[in-house]
Amino acid sequence: MVKIEALIRPQRLEEVQEALRELSVGGMTVTEVRGMGHQRGVTHTYRGSTYTVNLVPKLKLEIVVPKERVDEVVEAIVQAAKTGEVGDGKVFLIPVDGAVRIRTGERDVAAL
Amino acid sequence: MRSRFTAAVAVALACSPAFAQGEAFNRADTAWVAVSTILVLLMTPALSLFYGGLVRRQNVLSTMLHSFMLMGIGSIVWLVLGFTLAFGKSNGWLGGFDYLFGQNLSSTQPYGTQTIPAMLFFLFQMMFAVITPALISGAVAERMKFGAYVLFVTLWLILVYSPVAGWVWNSDGWLFKLGALDFAGGTVVHLASGVAALAASIALGKRRALTHGEPILPNNLTMTLLGAGLLWIGWIGFNAGSALAIDGISMVAFTATQIGAAAGLLGWLLCEKIRTGKPTALGAASGLVAGLVGVTPAAGFVTAGGALIIGLAAGVLCCLAVTWKNRLGYDDALDVVGVHGVGGALGAILTGVLASPLANPLVNDALAKGRMGLVTSQVIGVVAVGIYSFVLTFVILKIVGAVSGGLRAEPEGEDTGLDLALHGESGYNL
Numbered sequence: 001m002v003k004i005e006a007l008i009r010p011q012r013l014e015e016v017q018e019a020l021r022e023l024s025v026g027g028m029t030v031t032e033v034r035g036m037g038h039q040r041g042v043t044h045t046y047r048g049s050t051y052t053v054n055l056v057p058k059l060k061l062e063i064v065v066p067k068e069r070v071d072e073v074v075e076a077i078v079q080a081a082k083t084g085e086v087g088d089g090k091v092f093l094i095p096v097d098g099a100v101r102i103r104t105g106e107r108d109v110a111a112l
Numbered sequence: 113m114r115s116r117f118t119a120a121v122a123v124a125l126a127c128s129p130a131f132a133q134g135e136a137f138n139r140a141d142t143a144w145v146a147v148s149t150i151l152v153l154l155m156t157p158a159l160s161l162f163y164g165g166l167v168r169r170q171n172v173l174s175t176m177l178h179s180f181m182l183m184g185i186g187s188i189v190w191l192v193l194g195f196t197l198a199f200g201k202s203n204g205w206l207g208g209f210d211y212l213f214g215q216n217l218s219s220t221q222p223y224g225t226q227t228i229p230a231m232l233f234f235l236f237q238m239m240f241a242v243i244t245p246a247l248i249s250g251a252v253a254e255r256m257k258f259g260a261y262v263l264f265v266t267l268w269l270i271l272v273y274s275p276v277a278g279w280v281w282n283s284d285g286w287l288f289k290l291g292a293l294d295f296a297g298g299t300v301v302h303l304a305s306g307v308a309a310l311a312a313s314i315a316l317g318k319r320r321a322l323t324h325g326e327p328i329l330p331n332n333l334t335m336t337l338l339g340a341g342l343l344w345i346g347w348i349g350f351n352a353g354s355a356l357a358i359d360g361i362s363m364v365a366f367t368a369t370q371i372g373a374a375a376g377l378l379g380w381l382l383c384e385k386i387r388t389g390k391p392t393a394l395g396a397a398s399g400l401v402a403g404l405v406g407v408t409p410a411a412g413f414v415t416a417g418g419a420l421i422i423g424l425a426a427g428v429l430c431c432l433a434v435t436w437k438n439r440l441g442y443d444d445a446l447d448v449v450g451v452h453g454v455g456g457a458l459g460a461i462l463t464g465v466l467a468s469p470l471a472n473p474l475v476n477d478a479l480a481k482g483r484m485g486l487v488t489s490q491v492i493g494v495v496a497v498g499i500y501s502f503v504l505t506f507v508i509l510k511i512v513g514a515v516s517g518g519l520r521a522e523p524e525g526e527d528t529g530l531d532l533a534l535h536g537e538s539g540y541n542l
Contacts, residue, residue: 038327044329046166048435050308050385051327 039087148353155346162339168531178249186242250307250446298409306453340397368419376403379427405455464490
């Protein structure tokens with residue numbers, strides 16, 4: 001199993017969800033996060049005083065899938081989240097040792 | 113000048129049907145001033161929204177409480193001591209104890225030559241005493257110890273606000289006799305609080321976040337806009353109610369207030385558009401307040417054209433003035449100096465320049481020593497009130513600091529936020 005950790009633009013969430021639905025990917029966790037990368041921060045001005053906010057808001061999606069499905073799911077996320085501008089985000093792949101469904105006690109792929 | 117004016121009106125109205133049989137007051141005037149009193153009371157919760165939205169989220173409640181506290185403290189101090197020090201029989205500098213604890217305030221007989229019950233005049237003036245120290249709180253936001261704040265505003269009301277109100281509005285006050293014009297409190301309310309804000313910013317020093325170069329982002333500017341809108345509404349009572357009658361002068365003041373606020377809003381946005389290219393909603397809210405501050409001393413003395421000039425000038429000048437603090441190094445957190453201090457001084461001086469007999473026949477008396485004579489009186493008023501308020505505020509803060517073991521909250525408390533550190537609560541539990 002692999003955990004796909006995708007950092008995306010908040011406004012692309014609907015598109016990504018739609019793409020995942022088409023692939024029948026059943027579960028996902030979404031967190032509002034802030035981060036920095038190549039995209040520059042934004043400048044705020046309040047009564048002439050300016051502040052640069054370097055951390056820009058992103059969403060972090062966490063999806064665990066069986067190893068053989070990783071490529072298609074990652075491809076779907078990348079296509080859906082892409083605008084072509086700096087700041088589209090990143091996808092990380094992390095190996096997962098095990099999983100348990102709490103309600104039934106099912107393990108590993110059966111628990112996904 | 114108000115009582116000279118109302119004296120004439122009183123004579124004219126004494127035989128009119130507006131005075132009910134056997135009553136010493138005019139019911140229409142009384143109804144209007146009662147409504148205005150409620151409108152001025154609204155300005156203090158409006159100010160708490162205006163200020164509350166501007167601070168960081170961990171200080172929203174402590175900042176709003178600074179304004180709310182004055183509805184408690186200001187009302188009681190005004191009853192016990194404030195009104196009598198301002199409006200008791202005065203030697204020119206300070207009123208006597210005729211109205212100590214609210215004694216001798218008649219619910220049927222007018223104060224002086226007015227046409228409303230003395231008790232209503234006392235209540236109307238109370239709302240001014242409530243909001244004026246609350247204005248200063250914007251300068252000390254996000255770092256002042258609560259007990260020190262309570263002691264400070266109490267002493268400030270007694271030692272600064274009440275005497276200065278008497279100088280300008282008591283018919284025996286020395287600035288009143290000098291012929292200085294202040295229709296609704298440009299010097300008494302805005303200049304006095306704006307200058308006090310400067311002294312307080314210096315006495316307290318910078319917020320730790322500012323020293324560390326951390327961004328200080330407003331928690332909720334939608335609240336600030338709502339507050340500014342409610343301040344505008346309340347200000348109609350503040351200015352047009354200061355005629356203490358429903359008559360031609362109150363209509364002149366009403367018009368000037370509306371035009372001054374509108375011009376201030378546009379002036380500030382224009383200034384921002386030219387300076388940074390981006391007009392802001394906070395700029396619109398700040399500009400309308402600056403316009404209202406500027407037009408306050410002038411309201412009953414200028415034509416709509418005069419109010420337009422004052423409002424525009426205040427909007428533009430205050431937009432520039434709020435950036436001075438960065439260069440000069442004092443931490444006036446919510447720009448009380450830039451808006452109320454600068455706008456108050458500008459308004460007082462422009463009142464001398466633009467006061468017109470076309471708006472108010474009383475201006476003829478004020479111009480007895482010529483236009484330059486009037487402007488000189490206005491400048492003397494600004495300088496006297498400015499110096500008095502600055503020095504007294506500084507001394508009061510030194511005493512308060514000594515009594516309460518410092519003016520500032522503990523550094524850890526300031527870092528986590530005053531809401532939790534000083535009050536054990538937080539505005540947003542999400």
